[in-house]
Amino acid sequence: MCGIVGAIARKDVTPILLEGLKRLEYRGYDSAGVAIRTEDGRLQRVRSVRKVAALQELLDKHTVKGNLGIAHTRWATHGMPAERNAHPHMSGEQVAIVHNGIIENHSELREQLEAQGYTFTSETDTEVIAHLLASLMGGSQDLVQIVRTAIIKLVGAYALAVADPEDSERLVVARAGSPLVVGVAEDGNYIASDVFALLPVTQRFIFLEEGDIAEVRRDGVTVFDSEGNRVERPIQKFHLAASTADKGPYPHYMLKEIYEQPAVIAETL
Ligand code: GLU
Numbered sequence: 001m002c003g004i005v006g007a008i009a010r011k012d013v014t015p016i017l018l019e020g021l022k023r024l025e026y027r028g029y030d031s032a033g034v035a036i037r038t039e040d041g042r043l044q045r046v047r048s049v050r051k052v053a054a055l056q057e058l059l060d061k062h063t064v065k066g067n068l069g070i071a072h073t074r075w076a077t078h079g080m081p082a083e084r085n086a087h088p089h090m091s092g093e094q095v096a097i098v099h100n101g102i103i104e105n106h107s108e109l110r111e112q113l114e115a116q117g118y119t120f121t122s123e124t125d126t127e128v129i130a131h132l133l134a135s136l137m138g139g140s141q142d143l144v145q146i147v148r149t150a151i152i153k154l155v156g157a158y159a160l161a162v163a164d165p166e167d168s169e170r171l172v173v174a175r176a177g178s179p180l181v182v183g184v185a186e187d188g189n190y191i192a193s194d195v196f197a198l199l200p201v202t203q204r205f206i207f208l209e210e211g212d213i214a215e216v217r218r219d220g221v222t223v224f225d226s227e228g229n230r231v232e233r234p235i236q237k238f239h240l241a242a243s244t245a246d247k248g249p250y251p252h253y254m255l256k257e258i259y260e261q262p263a264v265i266a267e268t269l
Pocket of ligand 1: 002076124
């Protein structure tokens with residue numbers, strides 16, 4: 001399980017997503033990717049099997065900019081590290097998702113979706129979620145309900161972020177078995193699998209509980225529990241410097257951990 005970052009804000013979110021991914025690099029990963037909703041409403045996806053810095057170069061080259069995006073660092077569980085297996089995964093041009101975790105019943109879901117005519121372009125367990133969501137769209141249901149219907153069919157662990165294909169100003173996220181936080185800020189709202197990813201943009205976090213689904217908009221967050229009831233989750237204030245998750249003066253995280261041990265133990269005591 002690796003990292004997720006997502007953003008919807010009143011400014012270009014590409015640098016925020018990349019900074020978030022860099023802050024998750026310490027967890028290890030084999031590939032990375034982003035999908036950004038550009039000004040013309042398209043979802044533009046860029047993926048790379050190299051470092052986040054290489055992804056940044058690709059994004060700069062194609063000048064990808066937008067106010068909404070999702071990003072991922074992958075630690076492969078199903079399907080080798082390769083660009084086609086890197087997240088975000090898409091169904092068609094508009095449904096894009098990032099996922100941390102493992103979908104145990106992916107083979108049977110894949111068979112069902114292939115029988116319905118969906119074509120898979122990766123070997124991941126994650127791609128079934130993208131096509132499953134697409135298969136449930138087109139009716140009168142809202143994306144929050146669609147995500148609820150889809151996750152009932154999933155066996156396994158997930159932290160999930162979906163770029164809404166109908167509403168260009170909304171992300172829908174869900175979690176069970178994998179962590180996910182919402183970062184609340186003045187200029188927008190953010191999501192991540194780890195608070196460290198968001199420390200440069202906010203110190204205020206909502207920790208989603210097991211089974212929660214949240215609708216994240218630029219100016220508000222609505223959380224539903226596993227029963228579908230609207231719930232209030234507290235906003236918790238952190239007082240962590242953004243540099244807490246940096247390598248600081250050390251060339252590697254391992255050295256940082258070793259040298260910081262005396263201070264951390266003293267602080268804990
Ligand atoms: N199981 C998914 C995959 O192999 C997600 C892995 C992750 O959490 O990074 O693509």
